[in-house]
Amino acid sequence: MGNPARRVAIYVRISRDRTGANVGVERQERECREVAERTGWSEIVEVYVDNDLSAYSGKPRPAYRRMVADVAADRIDTVLCWHTDRLHRSPIELEEWISVCEPRNVDVHTVKAGPIDLATPAGRMVARQLGAVARYESEHRSERVTAGMLEVAQKGWFRGGARPFGFEADGMTIRTSEASLIKSGSRAILDGKSLRSVVMAWNKAGAVTAVAGQLWSIKTTSDVLTRARNAGLIERRGVVIGPAAWPAIVNETEWRGVVAILRDPGRRTNYSSTKARWLGSNLYRCGVCGGRLTVSTAGSAGGKSYRCKDAASAAGGRHVSRDAPQLDQFVEEVLITKLSLPDAIEVFQPEKPVINAQEITDKLATISAERDELGKKLGRGEITLTMLNAANDGYAKRERELQDALTKAATINPVHEIIGAQDVRSHWEGLDLHRRRAILETVLIVTVMPAPRGQLRGGTYFDPDSIRIEPAPA
Template sequence: MPRKAIVYARISRDRTGGGLGVDRQLADCRELAARLDWQIAAERTDNDLSAYSGKPRPGYRQLLADLERGLATGVLVWHTDRLHRSPAELEQYIAICDPLGVVTHTVQAGVLDLATPSGRMVARQLGAVARFESEHKAERVRRARIQMAEEGKWGGGTRPFGYQAGGVELVPDEAAAIVRATETILSGGSLRSVVIALNEGGFITTKGKLPWTPGAARDMLTRPRNAGLVSHRGKIVGPGQWPALVPEEQWRTVVQILKNPARRTSPGNYARWLGSGLYRCGIEGCGGPLTVGTSGQKRHPSYMCRKREAGASRHVSRVATTLDAYVSAVIVERLKQDDARDLIRSLDVEADTTELHAEADRIRRRLEQVGQEFAEDDEMDVVSFRSATKRLRERLTGLENELAVAGHRNPLVGVADAVDVQSAWDELDDLARKRAILDALMTVTVQPAPRGRRPDGSYFDPKYVLIDWKVD
C-alpha cells in the first residue's frame, strides 16, 4: 500500500502576492510523490511567512496536527529549510515524527531520516546551517537598510501615499491631499474630518487599496517622509532624496498633536458639542469642565457640571443647543469687528526656524560622529559615551519641541479675515475647528441661574454666562 504523505510548502516573502513560489514547490513535491509512489493526503502551505521570524505559521501547525492524528506517515517538502529555521522547531518536529515513524522526503536534499541518531544529527546540522544563513541574511539586510537611510534613500516596501512607486516622484493629487490634511490638523481640525475628506475625495490607501481609517490617516500624517526626512527604527537620520510636502516644523506640530493620547480616535470619543470640556462651572471653588448629558422631563441635551453638593442638584445645568448658539453668536460678532485681523496677528507664532533647523542638523551629525568614535576608540568607555550623547539628545529634543511650537497654525485664519464671517463660521463642517477657535478666543464660565421663564418668555439668560477674552 502506498505511503500517505502531507505536502508542505512555504515562501518567506511573496513580492508579487501571487503565491507563485509556493505553487512551484507544490508542483515539485507532487512529482516527487509520483516517483516515490506516495499518496498525497493533504497539502499545507504558508505564503509570505518566514520560519525565522517566529510568527505563527497556520499551515505548519496544521501539518503537525495532521501527523499527530495519524492522517499520514510521510512529509514531502521542497527543502529542509522550508520546514524549519530554528533548532527549537526542529526538536518539536522530531518529537512528533520519531514515535510515529514519519518519514520526511525533500526534493532538493533527499530523505531526512529522523528515526536514527545519525539521521537526526544530519537534520540538526542542516537546521544549524539554515539558522546561520537566516541570521547572516538578516544582518546584511539590516546593514543595507542603515546605509540606505544614511544616504537618504527610501528603504522600499509598499508605495507611500503621495509618491510614486520609487518613493521619490510625487503623485500630485495625493500630495495635495496630504498638504490639506496637514493644514486641517494644524488649524484645530479633527482626524475624523481628515478621514471623511480623503474618502469623499475618492482616495484609497496604498496598502491593500482600502478606505481610510483614523489609524491609517494618523500613520500617514505623522511619517517623517512628509517633511522630506528619512528615519530608521523610529529615529530621524537626515534628509531624504525626495521632495518634502510640508515644512519640518509643521510636520512636528502634527506629530505632537496626533501622538497626544487624549486625541486617540475611537467610536464615540470625539466631541459632539461646541463647548464640551471647554465651558467651565461658575460655582466658586469648582471651575470644573462642563460635559453634555440629558436632564429635565423632556430629556434635553444639557451642559452639566458633574459635581454636586451633598443632597443637592448639580452645580450648573444649561440646555446645550441654546448655550452653543449664544456662544457661536458672540464669537461671530467679535470676529466681525474691525480689529479682527489684529486678533489673527496676536495669535500668530513668529519664529525664525532657520537657525533651529541648522542647529538640529549639527547635533544629528555630532551624534553620528560620537557613535563612530565610540565604535573605533577602545579608550572611550560606555559611561562617557552615554553622558555625551545624553546632553546632545536633550538639546535635540528641545529644538524639535521649539520647531513643533513654530508650526502651529492660527485657527482664526479663513474665518476672522473672511468677507462674510457668519457664512464662514456656518460653513465650517468640522466641529473641532470651531472648538479650536473658541478655545483660542475665550473662556466661557456658566453660573447658576434662577429657574423659570424670563420676562421675554425664554428660559435662557445670557447674563449668567461669563466670557473672558484671551486676546485683546
C-alpha cells in the same frame, strides 16, 4: 525506506509568494510526487501547504503544526519535502521534530538532500548539520538585506515598494494633486480641526488611497499625515535617521506638530467637532460643578437650552440651564468686542518661542533609550521595580512637556485670521461654526452661574450678570 505500504505526507512551503499564484509550492509538490512515484510510495495521505510563510520568522505555520500533530497521532510514516530547510531552520523546532519522529520510526525524505533517518544517531546528526547550515544561510541573507536597506535609508533613497500617496511611482517626484491634500490636511490638524473633518474633505475631493484605491478612513489618513516622508525625512523602524532625497511636502516643524497632535495618547475629544450645532456646546461650563454644557430641547415649545451634562447626578444642588440662542448671542458680542480692541494682537496672539524641533525629537529618543536600559537593569536585578516605576513617572512627565512644546510650536492660533481685520464683526459673520468655536475656545472661558428664577426687570429671563467670562489660559 522504500516500503510501498508506508503512509506518506508531503510538506511544501515558500517564504514569499509575491504574486499569490502558489507557483512555488505547486512546483515543490510536483517534484515531491515524482520522488514518491519513483520510490513506489502510492499512499499520499495528505499534502500540507504553508504558502508565503517563513520557517525562520517565528510566525505560526498552521499546516506544519497540523502535520506534527498527525505524526504524534501515528497517522504518518514518512514525510516528503523538497529540502530540509522547508521544514525548519530553528534548532529548537528541529529538536521538537526529532522528539516526535524518532520514537515512531518516522523518517524524512527530501528531493534535494535524499533520505534522512531520524531513528539513527547518524541521521539525526545529518539533520542537525543541515539545519545549522540553513540557519546560517538565512541569517547571512538577512544581514545582507538589512545592510542594503540601511545603506539605502542612510542615503535617503526611495526603497521601492508601493507608490506613496503624494508621490509618483518613483517615490521621488511629488504628485501635486495629492500633495495639496497632505498640505491642507496638515494645516487643518494644526488649526485644531478634527481628523474626521480631514477624512471627509479628502473623500469629498474624490481622492483615494494610493495602494488599494479605497476611500479614506481615520487610520489611513492618520498614517499618511504622520509619515516622516512628508517632511522630506527618512525613517527606519519609526526613528528618523536623516534627510531624504525626495522633496518635502510640508516643513519639519509642521510635520512634527501633526505627529504630536495625532499620536498624543491623551488626546481629548475634539470639542470643535464638525458635528457641533451650537457655538458653546461642550465649551461652556457649569457654575455648579464645572462640567460641560450641551444643548437639548426644553419645554413644550421646543426651545433649545444649554444644560449641564452632569445635572442628573447633582447631590442636592440645582445645576444650570440657559436659553441657547440668547447665550450664544451674548457670548458672540463679548468676543467681537474683545477682538476689536486695539491691543487684541498682543493679548490674544502673542509671539511663539522659537523651538528646535529636531532637538526635542532627539531628547524624546534619548528618553526612550534610557527607559529601555532601565528595563534591562531590572531584568539583571540591578534596580528594583519601585525604582523603575519612579524613573518612568519622571520620564512620562518630561515626555509630555516635550510633546506639548512640539504641538504649541506647530499649532496655528485660530484667531490669526480675524485679529487685525478692518471689520471684525463682518469677518466673524463670514466664518463657519467650526472656526468660531475654535476662536472661542482659544480666547475665553465661559461659565454659566446659577440665576434667580422668573423674569427680570424689563420682562427678560436672561441675566448677563450670571455669565462669568474669563480669558482662556495661553
